[in-house]
Amino acid sequence: MLSVCVFCGSSSGFDPAYVDTANALGRLLAAEGLTLVYGGACVGLMGAMADATLAAGGKAVGVLPDFLRRKELAHPKLTELHVVSSMHERKARMAELADGFIALPGGMGTLEEFCEIITWAQLGLHKKPCGLLNVQHYYDPLLECVSRMAEEGFLRVEHKGLVLHNDTPEGLLEDMRAFEPLRVEKWVDRKEKA
Structure with missing residues (x-):
């Protein structure tokens, strides 16, 4: 595992523990030599985590749709920033760039991104570890x-x-490093496939 995609809020949330954990994760990724891949914004948990990663000497790669970049949400100091045309392209690019996935707390976007990447794993489209940081x-x-x-x-x-x-x-x-991909089909009831 060389890179980890982190899905998280563009808000900081009310509990300071959320930002503290985003900072800790950013520092840990840098210390472990893992490249951070994330949504590319400079706000909320996203910005805090990227700042912590970069301040600790790590690499942070952002993937941001152009319409959000135009709203001046792009982090100005990233190692790389990939500007894409849509949210769909953003998720696909992050999936390509990452060897594993983590969800920090966040809202509907974070939940949707994590559920989609788990669905892709369930369908056998990737064999990368996916984890919830249950702050x-x-x-x-x-x-x-x-x-x-x-x-x-x-x-x-x-x-x-x-x-x-x-x-x-x-x-x-x-846990992610110890993850072994599953070798079972998605279908709950195999009889329905016949």
Whole structure:
């Protein structure tokens, strides 16, 4: 794993622990020699994490749609900035550039990005580790929802293992490095395929 894509909020949230963890993750990525790939903005958790990565001597690569760059949200000091034409292209480019994925707390965009990358893993489109950095138990409801999906037959029990989670950056990186891709098909009921 040489690069990690981090999905996170363009807001800082109300709890200072969110920014503290974004800073800690940025410093850890730099210390581990991992390139940060993220949404390219200078605001919220995104900006804090990129600032911390760069201040610690790490590399930060942003991917930003042109309409957001024109709103002056682009981080001015990134190692690289990829300007793309759409949100769809942004997600595809980040997926190409990253060897693993982490979601810090965030809003609908963060949730959508993480759910899409997990879906791609479920479909076998990639075999990269995907983890939730569960700061202050932020993602507990999502983890409960994933368990409910399996209980109700909408998700194979084995696919719950695609959603790694830990409450510290160090623990999550360790979990990601130990991740073994699943070798099961997506389909819950194979009879439906026949």
